[in-house]
Amino acid sequence: MAATIAGTIKVNVNATDPKFAGVYTGDFSYDDTHLTKVGQEFLVMNDGDYQARPGLLSLNFRFLDFATGLTPVTYTASDDFNFPDNPVLAFLNGVPSQFGMQVMPADDGGVWGGNNGFMFVDPGTFFFILRDGAISGNGTVTLEINESPPESNPVQENASPFASLLAFLGLGAAHLWSLWASQLQFPTRIF
Structure with missing residues (x-):
């Protein structure tokens, strides 16, 4: 840009x-x-x-x-x-x-x-x-x-360490759900 x-x-x-x-x-x-x-x-x-x-x-x-x-x-x-x-x-x-x-x-x-x-x-x-x-x-x-131009793709930072923990747990839960659903022949679509 x-x-x-x-x-x-x-x-x-x-x-x-x-x-x-x-x-x-x-x-x-x-x-x-x-x-x-x-x-x-x-x-x-x-x-x-x-x-x-x-x-x-x-x-x-x-x-x-x-x-x-x-x-x-x-x-x-x-x-x-x-x-x-x-x-x-x-x-x-x-x-x-x-x-x-x-x-x-x-x-x-x-x-x-x-x-x-x-x-x-x-x-x-x-x-x-x-x-x-x-x-x-x-x-x-x-x-x-005088000033730096704005970054074209700024990096978003997490609001807190607690938010990082929740994101990590959410990814783990989605992975476990995917494994369990594949064994039971359920669709693995996660919203």
């Missing part, structure tokens, strides 16, 4: 200027319909390709603006340089492990080119450049699921 699952992103940032260091957060959601939950898998927002599957529903990350580095801005999946093919949410055995995302305000290479931008890369790392290269840094990324 498919479920929409929500999670949080937490990035612990170190910066060349300590006043820009700190913890920055965001959120994401995905539909696990196309996940096999075996090995490494990838979800994207569009119809996917040979490796990625559709299912990423949202991604929001609150970080500093590139010009001043002071005003917090919420960046979304559509801010990714390669949207709608990116961002990518990676999974290992059905558990979200990292994002692949690159945000840059201009088509100038972003962090890779030494210009304003930020990126989530393997293995769970965050890099950024602000104020046209005056401020830079990195961070570690943690992804957490």
Whole structure:
């Protein structure tokens, strides 16, 4: 059974200027319909390709603006340089492990080119450049699921040990009735 699952992103940032260091957060959601939950898998927002599957529903990350580095801005999946093919949410055995995302305000290479931008890369790392290269840094990324999806076949537990004893005795009585009825040629149908 498919479920929409929500999670949080937490990035612990170190910066060349300590006043820009700190913890920055965001959120994401995905539909696990196309996940096999075996090995490494990838979800994207569009119809996917040979490796990625559709299912990423949202991604929001609150970080500093590139010009001043002071005003917090919420960046979304559509801010990714390669949207709608990116961002990518990676999974290992059905558990979200990292994002692949690159945000840059201009088509100038972003962090890779030494210009304003930020990126989530393997293995769970965050890099950024602000104020046209005056401020830079990195961070570690943690992804957490907010709540577990409901089980498709929940296991029913007995109300008490007494209920277990009654069930055991009932099964024993039904078995004895079946044996006795078969010796007397009675039908063994039990309701």
